[in-house]
Structure formats: structure tokens, C-alpha cells
Amino acid sequence: MITDAPRIITSRFDRADSHTLAGYEATGGYQALRKALSMGPAAVADEVKTATLLGRGGAGFPAGVKWGLAPENVWPRYLVVNGDESEPGTYKDRLLMERDPHQLIEGVLLASYAIGCGQAFLYVRGEMALAQERIATALNDAYASGYVGKNILGSDFSVDVVLTWGAGAYIVGEETALIESLEGNRGMPRLKPPFFPAAKGLYMQPTIVNNVETLANLPWIVTNGGEAFAALGAETSRGTRMFAVSGHVKNPGVFEVEYGVTTFRDLIYAPQYAGGILGDRALKAFIPGGASAPWFFDEHLDLPLEKVTVDRAGSMLGSGAVVVMDETTDAVKACLRVVRFFARESCGKCTPCREGTTWLQNILQRIHDGYGRPTDLDLLMDVSDNISPGITWPPKQTTICPLGPSAVSPIASAMQRFRPEFEARIAQAEEARHSVPVNITKASSHV
Amino acid sequence: MARLTNDNVELAREIIGCYPRPKSALISLLHLAQEQDGHLTDEAMAHIGELVGVSSAEVLGTASFYEMFKMEPVGRYMVNICTNISCQLRGGEELLAHAEKTLGIRPGQTTSDGLFTLEDVECIAACTEAPCLQVNYRYEHRISNEGFDQLMNDLRDGRRSDIPPHGVLAEIRQHIPADRRAGNVTPEDTAIPVWVAAAGEGEK
Numbered sequence: 001m002i003t004d005a006p007r008i009i010t011s012r013f014d015r016a017d018s019h020t021l022a023g024y025e026a027t028g029g030y031q032a033l034r035k036a037l038s039m040g041p042a043a044v045a046d047e048v049k050t051a052t053l054l055g056r057g058g059a060g061f062p063a064g065v066k067w068g069l070a071p072e073n074v075w076p077r078y079l080v081v082n083g084d085e086s087e088p089g090t091y092k093d094r095l096l097m098e099r100d101p102h103q104l105i106e107g108v109l110l111a112s113y114a115i116g117c118g119q120a121f122l123y124v125r126g127e128m129a130l131a132q133e134r135i136a137t138a139l140n141d142a143y144a145s146g147y148v149g150k151n152i153l154g155s156d157f158s159v160d161v162v163l164t165w166g167a168g169a170y171i172v173g174e175e176t177a178l179i180e181s182l183e184g185n186r187g188m189p190r191l192k193p194p195f196f197p198a199a200k201g202l203y204m205q206p207t208i209v210n211n212v213e214t215l216a217n218l219p220w221i222v223t224n225g226g227e228a229f230a231a232l233g234a235e236t237s238r239g240t241r242m243f244a245v246s247g248h249v250k251n252p253g254v255f256e257v258e259y260g261v262t263t264f265r266d267l268i269y270a271p272q273y274a275g276g277i278l279g280d281r282a283l284k285a286f287i288p289g290g291a292s293a294p295w296f297f298d299e300h301l302d303l304p305l306e307k308v309t310v311d312r313a314g315s316m317l318g319s320g321a322v323v324v325m326d327e328t329t330d331a332v333k334a335c336l337r338v339v340r341f342f343a344r345e346s347c348g349k350c351t352p353c354r355e356g357t358t359w360l361q362n363i364l365q366r367i368h369d370g371y372g373r374p375t376d377l378d379l380l381m382d383v384s385d386n387i388s389p390g391i392t393w394p395p396k397q398t399t400i401c402p403l404g405p406s407a408v409s410p411i412a413s414a415m416q417r418f419r420p421e422f423e424a425r426i427a428q429a430e431e432a433r434h435s436v437p438v439n440i441t442k443a444s445s446h447v
Numbered sequence: 448m449a450r451l452t453n454d455n456v457e458l459a460r461e462i463i464g465c466y467p468r469p470k471s472a473l474i475s476l477l478h479l480a481q482e483q484d485g486h487l488t489d490e491a492m493a494h495i496g497e498l499v500g501v502s503s504a505e506v507l508g509t510a511s512f513y514e515m516f517k518m519e520p521v522g523r524y525m526v527n528i529c530t531n532i533s534c535q536l537r538g539g540e541e542l543l544a545h546a547e548k549t550l551g552i553r554p555g556q557t558t559s560d561g562l563f564t565l566e567d568v569e570c571i572a573a574c575t576e577a578p579c580l581q582v583n584y585r586y587e588h589r590i591s592n593e594g595f596d597q598l599m600n601d602l603r604d605g606r607r608s609d610i611p612p613h614g615v616l617a618e619i620r621q622h623i624p625a626d627r628r629a630g631n632v633t634p635e636d637t638a639i640p641v642w643v644a645a646a647g648e649g650e651k
Contacts (some may be wrong), residue, residue: 040646075639076632088531088570116643119467119632126478126515127506127527127571129584132617149627158629162465163621167474168514170569184473184499186512203468203634246533246574253575291532291570321574323533337535341569347512404530 001304002266005232005258008240009216019041019134021141024102030147032219036110038154041220044114048218050226050239056092057082058290058319059212060307061175067115069198070206077206079112079120080182080197081215084166086125087271088291088341089321092242093212097124097131100216101138107215109148110222112159115208119160121182125414126166135163170345174401175209176201188202188347189401213242234260237288237306241320243267247286248326251275257305262395264288265301266389268324282327285414289318291338292406294393294413314393315411330423331418335411336364342407358389360407372426377415382409451495455479458620459498461490465623467633469499477510481614486517509541520546522557522564523612524602526550527581530567533574542578543567545592562603564613585610 002079007013017023024030036044049064070077075125081104085093096104110321114119122139124132136401139161142148150158169187171177176190179202201207223231230238237260244254245267257266268286269276277283285295294315296303303313310317340445343357360383363376373379381391388395388405395405417423451459451572459479471555474497476541487510493503496599510516531538543554546565550558559564573579576588587598601607611618 028487041643042646073639075637076634080634085572086570087576089533090570091574091576094572102576113642117632118629118636118640125572126513126616127581127584130586131618133619136617136619136621140619143627146627149623150629155642159630160623160629162623164471165475165478165616166513167478169512169515181474182471183468183469184501184509186509188512205634222489238560244575246577247536287532323536323574324534329536334532334535337530337532341531344569381467428581 001261001263002270002272003258004028005240007256008220008229008243009096009100009103009213010254010256012103013095018199019101021102021138021145024100028103028223029219030106032222033106033109033113033147034153035365036113036222037153037157037365041114041116041168043250044110047221047226049112050221051213051221051229052226052236053217053221053229054237054307055211056213056217056241056320057442058087059294059352060317062208063214065304065409066198066210067111067208069196070115070208071199074206075116076119077117077208078202079108079115079117079208080175080178080202080209081108081120081130081162081212082121082175082178083122083124083128083212084207085128085319086170086173086317087321088196088338089244089246089287089323090290090319091244091246092176094125094128094131095254096212096216098134101131102142103136103216103219104135105142106149107218108161109152110206110218111161111215112161113211117159119162121162121202123164123166123172123178123182126168130167130305132145132163138342139163143317150245160345169347170341171401171403174403177339177401178209186347188349191400192364227430232258234304235266235306236308241305243320243322244275246321247324248278248281248329249274249324250278259420260304260306262305263302264296264322267305267322268301274324277324277326277388279326284325284327284329285320285417289316290321291341292316292402292408293318294409295417297417311393311394316394331414331421332364333447335363335414336368338406338410339364341404346403350399350404352387352398353406353407355391356383356404359383360387360411364411367422367425367429370425370429370432372422372429374426374430376426376441377422378418380411380415384412449484449490450493450499450537451480451483455483456498459495463499465621465631467631470501473501473506473509474513475501477513477516478616481516482616483614485523485612485614486520511599520557520561521613523561524582524610525564525566525584525613527566527568527571527584529571529573529577529579531570533570534577534579537577539578542580542590542592542595546595549596558567563599567574582607582610584616615626617637
């Protein structure tokens, strides 16, 4: 269902001065901060809890609940902003940082005020030079105007917001890896349990890690109230959410839509959104929530963009990345590219992920290149089963973080659906192998 | 020889001062060294180790984990072409092949004039603008083969002054004015934040 829900986080995107302090102030900027200072920290946290704002980074954990996980009376607490957007297909946090950096900063201030954080770290992906510049400028201006720093707007609330650049590593989007990186280390995830960041995170202190889009919602929630936010959307998924629709569509773009009620069909086919498939071709498959998500097909088009509904249907909304593949797509090639990503980005800490993703890539590469073996599909499943036992959804983990298992679920879903395509590729290779001497040079070099 | 210059040491001290623990500044300082020299030299990494109080092995340990840090000289322009799924579907691999042919190099290599280094990169968050690439981490959206050739010519002929040489990342830095600073919060600062205490929520 397409609704006329307000644009909550992209409301300034059409303005040329959306990234400036003047533009932000002219459109209600920093009014939520003023309001919050008169409400008190607990009331701000309550509004966010009432809003039932789900984290927008990928896991979809309620932000208000996450804040509440910090142990009572343990100080100091830190806030870390995850701006390391790098899940393939995902394109929204960069826009929020480039086009409306003050909205994010105000969100950081509101969260810091509510949880009692006196120093927050805003970690922006290394490859995003413009986002870093826009946030640096915005912070410099906000400090100068008294919105950030010591005794904010004359109150007793003080917080420093420190901008930090990443340096290129997908795994740093995982919150404990992000904390490691922020401590100056290799970005390798920490084993949890025993410690979750909310209890022991940065410098082993209670640390709340929130995604950029999650925090960008806070000014609106504080201004309009948690109930107004919760009135939008459906079921567990409230408010609005940004979705990037890419791949074989006529009008690829990033759209803020009402969460929980808009469907995949709306997003992919509606003229005001992606406008249908290129050349009006047929849909082959689509990725509903980033490269880690199992693929969806025709029969899933009418599912609403609602967290639990999509989870139950066997995939996830993840980071709001919808990648559309039309009927001309080579499933083997697409699977290979997805797996190669995970193999390249594995941090190497856990064997099933480090070795498993590499083997998945090697096997898919030879199938793709025309040297596949009849036993390869079973071998792929066997390797997958070793990375994630049972190949279930949600995937079981043999590893410290979900990266390795994330490589398994999407290719398993694709292989199940398009098995004949994989088999045909292998059969061609077999034929070539046996038709001596026609392809003898090519085949013999690979057997 | 390639230790940080005096100006950069001053900047490094300012950056270190923004963190409760000096080692947290490591990645930012590595970017600073790369900005100075175009890549990371052993001397600069050793110098950074001195500044934050860790061994040069630890500095290398961190640096070598991250894709953006280059231990060897690279071209003046890093040309990073995305071939991940959204770009693959819209011609990213064909664009890479065109780039290889045009520049006469494979991913990871540098042209003999030292101008261009080509990389075949993972998703750079411009998925709706595929195929896309970055030059020194500045975006080019929906780029065609002709557009690519034009871009290379413009860079070669110095018509893209908006793109600084490799190593320079953000050209605007955060500077926290001394009179506005709240100050670092270290793990030893175990007092209840004043605004929380004032609201009578210390028990929370």
C-alpha cells in the first residue's frame, strides 16, 4: 500500500542548503534539542521507547530497548554512531550524512542526553570523503553555535561529539569490530557473550552503538512524540524507512516510505518509486535487504516491508537494500559475486568463515568459468553446512559474528530456486571434458 | 625521512587529544601520514607509534588490516571501480574491463606515468547510481565508457582540481574549540553525568 506518510528523515533532501546550519535552523533544526533539555533524559528515552523505533542498521533491534540494556549506575557510558555503511546494495546512511548532517548530530545529542553519555564517537566509513567533510563542517558550526560541547544551550548537559574516519573494512559495520577499530585495533569482532557492548563495549564501558538512520529519526520523534511515530507503519515496524532500490529497474533510487505497509511490489513497480523492471522484462529474483539476505521471488512481491513478516517468509529487510534482477540475470554469476564479497571481507578470525567463504568462491568460480564438476553442487552445500549447520533461516552460527553464515543463506536460496541453471552449466563443462580432442587444452588444464 | 612534519605532529597531537585513549587516534593518524606521503612509510608508522605510545609493529598490525592504507607507492589517482552486485547488474564489470584496456593495467597495478592505480572494489554505497566509481574517494555516478575516458583525460590534463592527490581524504577537519570542549570522558570518570544526577535519575 502506498501512503502519504510524511517524510521524516529525508524532509530536507530537496533543499540546496540542507547540509548547512542556516538551512537546518530554518527548517526547525535543533528545536528538538531545546525541547529535550526541558523534558529531562528519562522522558526523552521514554518517547523513543514509545515510538518502538527499530534499529535501521540491519539487525532491527528496538533502539529504546537497546538503550535500556546499559547496566544501571555504571558510568561512564559511550555512544558510538555506526556510519560504516557497506552492505552491498545499501545506500541511505551516506545520503543522510551528506545531505542532512545536522539532523544526525541532533540525533546524537538527543541519544547522548537520554542515556547519559558525555562523549560520543561518530564513525564514518573511510571511503566517504564528502560525508566526512559535511559532518566536520556541521560539527564545527554546531560547536560554535553552542549546540555541541560544554553546557549545551546554557544547560548542564555537556557532550563532545568526535568525528572518526574508518579505513576500508566491511566487517567494521559489526558493532564489536567497530569498537575494536575505534580503539585503534584491527577490526575483528569480539566474542559475545560474555560481554555485549551495552554492558562492556568501548574501553570495556557500557556503550550504545546506533546506526545513522536510527539516530536521524530522533529529532522528529522528540518533536512530534513517540506516539505520532508509532501511529505510522504496522505491526513491529513503525515510522518510515529508507529503501534503496537498485539493479534492473527503470528508476533506481532511494525512497523513504511508510514502514510495515508499503510492499515490495509498490517499491519496485510504482511509478513514484522504482517504476518497474527495465525494458518491462520479467522479474527473476530480488534481494530484499542487502547481500546477506536470502533472495526473494515473484511470490514475495506482495509482502509488506515489515520486519517480522519478512523474517517469517525466510529472509530479512536488513539494511533496506532491494536489489532487483530481471530474467536475463545469470544466477551463477550473481551468486559468485555475492560470495566473492564475503570471501574478500572475511576478517580471518574464524576458520569456518575464512576458509569456507574462500572455498565457496573457488567452487562457484569454476562452475561459472565452465569447469564445474558433477559433485560441485553437493560440495557447495557441504561447505555451506560446515559454515552454518543445517543451512537454516535465520542461519546458525559457527563463528563469532554473522559474516560467514551471511554468505551461505543467499546462495543457498538461489541454488535451490535455480538449480537447473547451475546443473546446466556443469553439464556443459562435462560435455566439453569428454569431447576429446575439441577442448582438450582447456579442459586438461583444469582437471 | 618520512616522519611526520612539524605541522602534522601538531595536528596529530590535536587528534590524539580528542580521544580518552591515545591509541584510538591510530587510524586517523595513519590517514594523516598517508595524506603527507601518498602512502604509508615505515618511518611515518614508527613515528605514529611514538606519538600514541605503541610499538611500530602494533601500528603496522592495525594499518595492514584496512583496505585504504597502502604500504607501497600508488598513483596520484586511485580509480576504484565497483563490481559488486548492484553495479554488476548495470555494467560494472564491463566498465572495469574498459578501464583495464584504456589504462593498460590490471586491478592493483599503476600506470607507468604514476598517474593512475586501478582497483576492483566492493560496494561503495552508490547502488542506485550504478555503475559507479571513485577517484581518490570522490564519486562518479552512472558512468559510461565515454564518460570514463573523458574523466581520465580531465585528470591527466589537470582539469579536475576538485580531486586532490591520493592520500588526501576529507579536506575539512573537525576542530573542537578549547572554550567549547566538554572534555574527554575516560573510563576512570565514574561519576554520574551532572544532567542525569540533576534530573534525579542517578538510580537509573
